[in-house]
Amino acid sequence: MINSHLQKLRRRHDISTAEEAAIRDSISDVRKVRADEVVARAGDLLSECTLLVEGWLARVKDLRSGVRQFTELHVPGDFADLHSFTLKRLEHDVVSLTPCTIATVPHERMRELTETFPHLGRVYWFSTNLDAAIHREWTVCMARRSAMARVAHLLCEMCVRLDIVGRVQDRSFDFPLTQTDLAECLGLTSVHVNRTLQELRKRKLISLENRRATILEPDALHEVAEFDPAYLYLEAEPL
Amino acid sequence: MINSHLQKLRRRHDISTAEEAAIRDSISDVRKVRADEVVARAGDLLSECTLLVEGWLARVKDLRSGVRQFTELHVPGDFADLHSFTLKRLEHDVVSLTPCTIATVPHERMRELTETFPHLGRVYWFSTNLDAAIHREWTVCMARRSAMARVAHLLCEMCVRLDIVGRVQDRSFDFPLTQTDLAECLGLTSVHVNRTLQELRKRKLISLENRRATILEPDALHEVAEFDPAYLYLEAEPL
DNA sequence: CGCGGTGTTGAGACCTGTCAAGACGTGTGG
DNA sequence: CCACACGTCTTGACAGGTCTCAACACCGCG
Numbered sequence: 106m107i108n109s110h111l112q113k114l115r116r117r118h119d120i121s122t123a124e125e126a127a128i129r130d131s132i133s134d135v136r137k138v139r140a141d142e143v144v145a146r147a148g149d150l151l152s153e154c155t156l157l158v159e160g161w162l163a164r165v166k167d168l169r170s171g172v173r174q175f176t177e178l179h180v181p182g183d184f185a186d187l188h189s190f191t192l193k194r195l196e197h198d199v200v201s202l203t204p205c206t207i208a209t210v211p212h213e214r215m216r217e218l219t220e221t222f223p224h225l226g227r228v229y230w231f232s233t234n235l236d237a238a239i240h241r242e243w244t245v246c247m248a249r250r251s252a253m254a255r256v257a258h259l260l261c262e263m264c265v266r267l268d269i270v271g272r273v274q275d276r277s278f279d280f281p282l283t284q285t286d287l288a289e290c291l292g293l294t295s296v297h298v299n300r301t302l303q304e305l306r307k308r309k310l311i312s313l314e315n316r317r318a319t320i321l322e323p324d325a326l327h328e329v330a331e332f333d334p335a336y337l338y339l340e341a342e343p344l
Numbered sequence: 345m346i347n348s349h350l351q352k353l354r355r356r357h358d359i360s361t362a363e364e365a366a367i368r369d370s371i372s373d374v375r376k377v378r379a380d381e382v383v384a385r386a387g388d389l390l391s392e393c394t395l396l397v398e399g400w401l402a403r404v405k406d407l408r409s410g411v412r413q414f415t416e417l418h419v420p421g422d423f424a425d426l427h428s429f430t431l432k433r434l435e436h437d438v439v440s441l442t443p444c445t446i447a448t449v450p451h452e453r454m455r456e457l458t459e460t461f462p463h464l465g466r467v468y469w470f471s472t473n474l475d476a477a478i479h480r481e482w483t484v485c486m487a488r489r490s491a492m493a494r495v496a497h498l499l500c501e502m503c504v505r506l507d508i509v510g511r512v513q514d515r516s517f518d519f520p521l522t523q524t525d526l527a528e529c530l531g532l533t534s535v536h537v538n539r540t541l542q543e544l545r546k547r548k549l550i551s552l553e554n555r556r557a558t559i560l561e562p563d564a565l566h567e568v569a570e571f572d573p574a575y576l577y578l579e580a581e582p583l
Numbered sequence: 584c585g586c587g588g589t590g591t592t593g594a595g596a597c598c599t600g601t602c603a604a605g606a607c608g609t610g611t612g613g
Numbered sequence: 614c615c616a617c618a619c620g621t622c623t624t625g626a627c628a629g630g631t632c633t634c635a636a637c638a639c640c641g642c643g
Binding site: 490491535 | 630631632633634
């Protein structure tokens with residue numbers, strides 16, 4: 106159930122069997138949600154964190170004009186709102202992009218967990234800091250990169266993150282976002298996302314059809330995206 | 345020396361006198377740096393966190409093209425790299441925009457601090473999550489807001505943050521960034537920042553001269569910026 | 584007194600947005 | 614089995630915000 110989560114943690118840190126047991130023990134309930142549901146609403150007082158078991162979630166901020174901007178995508182193994190443990194209320198929604206299976210960990214339990222295992226506290230602190238590093242990279246993308254580079258960059262990021270939890274086979278992975286979703290990630294219009302994808306396909310850098318993406322030319326795609334995975338902290342130091 | 349820091353913490357959470365004493369006791373050295381120095385370099389293995397006592401710092405990411413993008417600004421009372429406590433290496437530089445006074449807290453000391461006072465650990469965890477919330481807002485700014493809105497938004501944000509540490513008098517505050525610095529914050533060119541500032545001045549929403557900013561029409565400026573301070577979490581829940 | 588950093592201005596180019604229409608595929612109900 | 618609705622993808626023409634590339638003004642400071 107939370108194997109992807111442990112995979113993600115262990116990709117970067119040592120987790121003892123006692124810690125693993127405590128984590129497994131902290132899951133309070135597991136449920137399914139449909140696509141396009143709000144899992145956590147901006148402004149609500151939250152009392153638990155949401156661990157994504159299967160499917161895709163996104164953090165979304167709404168603008169007055171009605172357009173939405175995603176600030177992060179989540180894949181299996183991710184906590185979508187671990188930061189709610191300290192913030193208590195979020196300033197963004199968490200929504201499901203696909204049907205999802207989610208587990209929850211009450212804040213109370215998270216508190217026991219981090220007090221009993223300070224090391225685990227630091228591991229989870231790291232995890233929210235990793236989210237922040239992803240935010241920084243997205244800020245740079247939105248501020249400075251062309252549409253082409255942004256699309257390419259997102260595909261590179263998701264490929265690395267999905268690979269960590271065993272969702273990539275031979276540079277190919279399920280990618281359920283519509284072009285409208287992509288536009289909301291990338292700060293573009295869906296029309297322009299469409300044209301940009303066509304160009305990437307024409308250059309034979311990627312294929313993307315039937316909700317499945319394949320990176321055909323990793324080096325060339327990284328080049329276009331100016332992608333450097335350092336911000337994903339694949340080599341973490343012991344905590 | 346760290347009064348601004350305590351002011352910032354206490355703006356949102358209760359800090360006991362024991363905790364305060366422990367924080368004060370953790371400062372290992374204080375030094376001055378000139379403007380335009382690199383305080384922490386991307387990729388370096390860090391062993392301490394940098395607490396800004398006086399001046400302005402920025403987190404900067406360099407692009408291959410040579411342009412730089414700031415991902416956050418720091419004012420007195422902020423840790424500029426508290427996330428280095430768990431990340432150990434940063435994927436961005438921390439640079440001084442003005443002459444600064446900085447104090448440092450060794451990671452080792454931070455570890456003792458958070459293990460001895462788990463509550464304080466959560467307060468600092470909150471602090472890095474607040475940085476992440478600021479990152480998210482910046483992502484939205486870069487992705488979706490016009491140049492006018494971005495400039496206005498940054499002024500609104502810094503006014504609130506400076507006010508917390510007592511650096512605002514009657515909507516007026518020192519604002520040492522050059523137009524080039526602003527451009528690097530906002531994902532614009534300095535030429536366009538210039539024209540945008542002129543428009544804001546013409547509309548009598550702000551004044552900005554001699555490195556001092558005044559918000560002349562707060563409501564109108566908030567309107568232009570679509571500024572909602574919720575993301576700054578001025579009302580935090582107890583941890 | 585010259586110099587480097589900063590601020591200002593103008594003209595033209597270009598990337599991306601806007602608006603609109605249509606194609607395509609899929610599920611639903613008659 | 615067909616008709617229809619709906620979401621998604623695609624295409625075209627045009628508009629507009631921001632960038633690029635100068636050049637110049639201003640000013641504090643060595």
